[in-house]
Amino acid sequence: MAALGEAAARWAPGLWRRAARAAAAFGGCRFASGSQNPPTFGLLLDIDGVLVRGHQVIPAAREAFRRLVDSQGQLRVPVVFVTNAGNILQCSKAQELSALLGFQARVSAPTPWKLGSEGDRGIDGLVLCLSQPLPRNEFPAIEGVLLLGEPVRWETSLQLIMDVLLSDGNPGTGLATAPYPHLPVLASNTDLLWMAEAKMPRFGHGTFLLCLEAIYRKVTGRELCYAGLMGKPSLLTYQYAEGLLARQAARRGWAAPIRSLYAVGDNPMSDIYGANLFHQHLQTRREGAARSCASILVCTGVYGPRAPGPAAPSPGGEGPPFHGHRDLGFSPGLLQAAHVVSDVHEAVRLVLGREGWAL
Structure with missing residues (x-):
């Protein structure tokens, strides 16, 4: 899966910001008003294998967004698309998702990111x-x-x-x-x-x-x-996505903080491992509003009942092959999703039900 961006030689500071943003996320749209209490939860949605396969929308994704979007085409809850893919510019991907899913996606603002610590070899040129x-x-x-x-x-x-x-x-x-x-x-x-x-x-x-x-x-x-x-399963990706959710809530004027995150993905090694790693991080940190990040694995992408080879741990069986990068620490238990569902529509139903929202 490609990471977001075009091939070019550019000034380094802009590229670090682009890489951090590309490997992280981009956000949703304007939010709906109404009698429903402001949400205290947010969705982190992978794209490939969850919402689309190539340029073809997964039918369940349309059903999911019929529940997430109101009659004015506005999202009922904060949503951030978290993807490692980058063979297309963010603005183009937002336009594509808007057409496929029936709401106006928006591109997130860039985030500054500093590589290394003082004394490390820096990158000042091309x-x-x-x-x-x-x-x-x-x-x-x-x-x-x-x-x-x-x-x-x-x-x-x-x-x-x-x-x-x-x-x-x-x-x-x-x-x-x-x-x-x-x-x-x-x-x-x-x-x-x-x-x-x-x-x-x-x-x-x-x-x-x-x-x-x-x-x-x-x-x-x-x-x-x-x-x-960078990119999933790194903590940086989820920290940036959490910040986007908070900014969405602030733009809407919601006073209640976003406490619960739900990360939906199809790849156990990137989506599920990363979400579980971030959940562990949330349990130990003292600052920030979010308290949990529940991982939800769908069966419409890399993982599936008939996927070649073990893609997720089987109870009492041998562990799966390690599909992560050699430099990433590996804890097999982090591959176990909190929930396994058939598709993103079922994932959205699960989340709304757990949060007591009308289905």
Whole structure:
């Protein structure tokens, strides 16, 4: 699954903000008025495998939004779309979702994000930014590599990244010895698999990273190091999404804080693992309004009753294969969803029922 953005060489500060935003979320629309009490809960919805498969809407998604949207086309509860995908600009994805689901989606404002701590090697100049399509121009000296999503031509992109890393950002010159530590590398998506129109899951950006890591290790004898990993299941993604929900509530003028979050996804390793990890975080932190994040797994995407191989832990059985990134700590219990439902419509019914809202 690609992370949001276009391939380009841009000034680094803007790209870090774009990566944090792309790997995180974008928000809903205006909110409905009426006699219903202001909601104290919010929805974090994945897109691919939950609402759409490729460019085709999942029918249950339309049913779900008939419950979430009032007669004026306004959302009844705060909703944030949380996706690792980035093969399309946010504004274009918002327009697509608006047409498919019958309400006006809006793009979130960017969020600043600072890489590393004081004293770390910073990125002040140009970075190599790879997604779709691949740029074909000559590059000046490059200060880092930002990986937004798997490109169309993997072999060309893998070669270009290796050229940049082995030349310390000057692929036109070359070096006798590969520098180590190498230039900073930031990845905004670690999904091994994702779901499109095809019956079988597709290779995601995590698979592309796996190839890059193997090539770098084979060529240099060293491990590729990341300056940062973002996107689900990272806490940064969910912290940003929580902030978007709070801003939606503030725009509406609701005094009651958003206490309960419900994260709906189709991928146990990114959606469910990340939601459960964030729930653990909420149990220990002292600041912030949210108190819980319940994970809800749907069967319309990567996970399904007939999915190849174990995608979620089976009670008393062997654990599933680890589909996460090598640098992520792995706790098998975090793959267990709080709820498993057939589709997003059933997920919305579950949430509204638990919160005592009219179905």
